[in-house]
Amino acid sequence: MAQQTLALKCEHVVKRYGDLVAVNDVSLEIAVGEIFGLVGPNGAGKTTLIEMIESLRKPDSGSIRVLGLDPQAQSVELRERIGVQLQATSIQPNLKVKEAIGLFASLYRKSLLHPEELLETLSLADKANSRFRKLSGGQKQRVAIALALVNDPEILFFDEITTGLDPQARRAMWDLLREFHGRGKTVFLTTHYMEEAEALCDRVAVIDHGRIIALDTPANLVHNLKAGTKVLFRVTNRAVASAEFAKLPAVTRVEPKDDGFVLYTSDGNATLQELIRHADRQGLSLDAIRTETPNLDDVFLALTGREMRE
Amino acid sequence: MRGLAKLAWSEFRLTLRDPMTAFWSLAFPALWFLLMVVVIGMPIPGFDYHGQGFASLVFPASISLVILSTSFIGVPIALTTYREAGVLRRLRVTPVKVTTLVAAYSLSQLAFTVVGVAVVTILAMGFFEVRILGSALAFVGVLFCAMVTFLALGSAIGSVARTTRTANIIIWSAFTPMLMLSELFMPLSLLPRWLQPIAKALPLTPVNTLLRDIVFGVALGDLWRFGVLGAWAVVSLVLTVRFFRWE
Ligand SMILES: Nc1ncnc2c1ncn2[C@@H]1O[C@H](COP(=O)(O)OP(=O)(O)OP(=O)(O)O)[C@@H](O)[C@H]1O
Ligand SMILES: [Mg+2]
Numbered sequence: 267m268a269q270q271t272l273a274l275k276c277e278h279v280v281k282r283y284g285d286l287v288a289v290n291d292v293s294l295e296i297a298v299g300e301i302f303g304l305v306g307p308n309g310a311g312k313t314t315l316i317e318m319i320e321s322l323r324k325p326d327s328g329s330i331r332v333l334g335l336d337p338q339a340q341s342v343e344l345r346e347r348i349g350v351q352l353q354a355t356s357i358q359p360n361l362k363v364k365e366a367i368g369l370f371a372s373l374y375r376k377s378l379l380h381p382e383e384l385l386e387t388l389s390l391a392d393k394a395n396s397r398f399r400k401l402s403g404g405q406k407q408r409v410a411i412a413l414a415l416v417n418d419p420e421i422l423f424f425d426e427i428t429t430g431l432d433p434q435a436r437r438a439m440w441d442l443l444r445e446f447h448g449r450g451k452t453v454f455l456t457t458h459y460m461e462e463a464e465a466l467c468d469r470v471a472v473i474d475h476g477r478i479i480a481l482d483t484p485a486n487l488v489h490n491l492k493a494g495t496k497v498l499f500r501v502t503n504r505a506v507a508s509a510e511f512a513k514l515p516a517v518t519r520v521e522p523k524d525d526g527f528v529l530y531t532s533d534g535n536a537t538l539q540e541l542i543r544h545a546d547r548q549g550l551s552l553d554a555i556r557t558e559t560p561n562l563d564d565v566f567l568a569l570t571g572r573e574m575r576e
Numbered sequence: 577m578r579g580l581a582k583l584a585w586s587e588f589r590l591t592l593r594d595p596m597t598a599f600w601s602l603a604f605p606a607l608w609f610l611l612m613v614v615v616i617g618m619p620i621p622g623f624d625y626h627g628q629g630f631a632s633l634v635f636p637a638s639i640s641l642v643i644l645s646t647s648f649i650g651v652p653i654a655l656t657t658y659r660e661a662g663v664l665r666r667l668r669v670t671p672v673k674v675t676t677l678v679a680a681y682s683l684s685q686l687a688f689t690v691v692g693v694a695v696v697t698i699l700a701m702g703f704f705e706v707r708i709l710g711s712a713l714a715f716v717g718v719l720f721c722a723m724v725t726f727l728a729l730g731s732a733i734g735s736v737a738r739t740t741r742t743a744n745i746i747i748w749s750a751f752t753p754m755l756m757l758s759e760l761f762m763p764l765s766l767l768p769r770w771l772q773p774i775a776k777a778l779p780l781t782p783v784n785t786l787l788r789d790i791v792f793g794v795a796l797g798d799l800w801r802f803g804v805l806g807a808w809a810v811v812s813l814v815l816t817v818r819f820f821r822w823e
Pocket of ligand 2: 312313314353425
C-alpha cells in the first residue's frame with residue numbers, strides 16, 4: 267500500500283489568524299527516507315505549517331497525517347516518534363547541557379542507548395557541564411538539535427536549523443542530517459539558505475503568502491526557470507555602451523550593473539570566449555570576470571520577487 | 577507518569593541553583609519565626625497558651641508560611657516563568673503529560689516544604705521549648721493535607737494565569753487576606769463577626785487552626801476543617817486541568 271511509504275501527507279490544510287490566512291490550502295506528500303525542504307520569505311507560513319504537522323497548532327481545516335497518525339487526535343503517540351527543533355524556544359535556563367539530554371531522554375518510551383554520545387557528535391562535549399543560559403546562540407542551537415535526536419526519531423523537524431551557526435557548524439549539521447538520512451529516516455526542514463536547500467534536499471517547496479508556489483527537486487526547479495547563465499565583468503580603461511556587447515553570441519540581454527555589465531546568455535562558454543576576443547580587438551581591459559549559473563536563489567527571486575536574505 | 581522522577585529531581589536542583597527561591601522557601605519562614613519570638617515576643621493577653629510560651633503560637637504560623645512560599649508562590653511562578661520562556665512549549669513536543677509535569681513541579685516544591693518545615697521545627701522545639709502536646713502523627717497528617725491543597729492551589733494559579741505578572745497579582749491579592757484573616761497574627765475571635773465565616777472558608781485557616789490545636793493538645797473536634805481543605809484541593813485540580821496552557 268502506498269500509504270505506508272508516506273511519512274507525511276497534508277491535504278488542503280488551512281490556518282487563519284483573524285483575517286490573515288497564514289497557511290492557505292497546502293497539500294503535500296513526503297515519502298519515508300526523504301529530505302524535504304520548505305523555503306519562503308519571512309512570514310510566508312513555514313513555521314505555522316511545520317508546527318501544525320508537529321501537533322503544536324491546530325489546523326482550521328484540511329487533514330494532516332504523520333506516520334499515519336493524526337497530530338491532534340494521536341498527539342502523544344506521534345510525539346514519541348518524531349524529533350523537533352523549534353524556531354523559538356528555550357529549555358530551563360539553569361539546566362546543564364548534560365542534564366538536559368538525560369532529562370529529555372527520560373521522557374520517551376524509547377530513547378538512544380547512550381544519548382550523551384550526541385554531545386560528542388555535536389561538538390558539545392566541552393560544554394556538557396555548562397548551564398544552557400550561558401551558551402552562545404550557536405551552541406544553544408546545537409543543544410536543541412541534540413534534544414531533537416534523543417529519542418532516535420523516525421522523522422526530524424528542523425525549523426531554521428542552521429540560522430546562527432558558523433559555516434563549520436553548518437557543514438557539521440549537514441553531515442549529521444545526511445548520516446541520519448542514510449539510516450532511512452525522514453527530514454522536514456525549513457531554511458533561508460538556498461545553498462542549504464540545494465545541497466541537502468531531495469525536494470524543495472517554495473511557500474509564499476501561505477501557498478506552495480513551486481515544489482520539485484532543486485535541479486528541476488532551476489531547470490524550469492530557464493534563466494540561463496550570467497557573465498559578469500567590469501571595463502576598467504574606458505567608457506563603453508552596453509549595446510556594444512549585445513551582438514556577442516548567445517547573449518539575450520545586457521544590463522549595466524554597479525560599474526560593470528551583466529550579460530544574460532544561453533551559452534556561457536561561447537559568450538565568454540567571444541567576449542575576451544572582442545575585448546582584445548577593442549583594447550578593453552576587463553576585470554572581475556565571472557560567470558554565474560542560475561541556482562535556487564534565482565528561482566526564489568523569480569517566484570516571490572524577493573531576495574531570500576534581507 | 578514516565579519521566580516524573582527525573583523531572584522532579586531536575587526541578588529540585590534547579591530551584592537550589594536559584595538562591596532567591598531557596599531563600600524564600602527555606603530561610604524566610606525561619607527568620608519570621610525569630611523576628612516574632614525574639615524581637616516582638618508579645619503574648620496576646622487573655623489567650624490560653626496551655627502552659628507554653630508565645631513561640632508555640634508563632635510555630636504553626638511559621639509552618640503555614642513555609643507552605644505558602646513553596647507551594648502557593650513557588651509552583652505558579654515556576655509554571656508561568658517556564659511558559660513565558662517557551663520551556664513548556666518545548667516540553668509539549670515530547671510525550672510528557674500535563675499531569676506528569678504539574679506533579680513533578682509539585683513534588684520538587686514538596687521537598688522544599690519538608691526541608692522548610694524541618695528547619696522551623698528544629699528551631700522551635702530545639703531552641704524555644706515549643707512542645708507538640710497533641711499527636712505527632714496528627715500533626716504530620718494535617719501537614720500532608722495542607723501541602724496537597726496548597727500545591728493544587730499553586731498549580732491552579734499557574735494554569736489560570738498565563739504570565740508571571742498575572743500570577744503575581746493573584747498570589748499577592750490572596751496572600752494578604754490570608755495573612756490577616758487566617759489566624760496568623762490574631763485569633764479568629766478578635767475579628768468582626770461578619771468576617772468570621774469568610775475567614776473560616778479561606779484555605780490557610782484550617783491549616784493554621786488545626787496545627788495550633790495539635791501543638792496545644794486541644795481535641796480536634798472540628799473535622800469539617802478538613803472538608804474546607806479538600807474542597808479547595810478539588811476546585812484547584814479542576815481549574816488546573818481545565819485551564820492549563822502550554823504557551
Ligand atoms: N500565533 C499567531 N497569531 C497571529 N498571527 C500569527 C501567529 N503566528 C504566526 N502568525 C502570522 O502568520 C504568518 C506566518 O507566520 P510564520 O511564523 O508561519 O512565518 P515563517 O514563514 O515561519 O516566517 P520566518 O521566516 O520569519 O520564520 C505571519 O504573517 C505571522 O504574523
Ligand atoms: Mg518561521
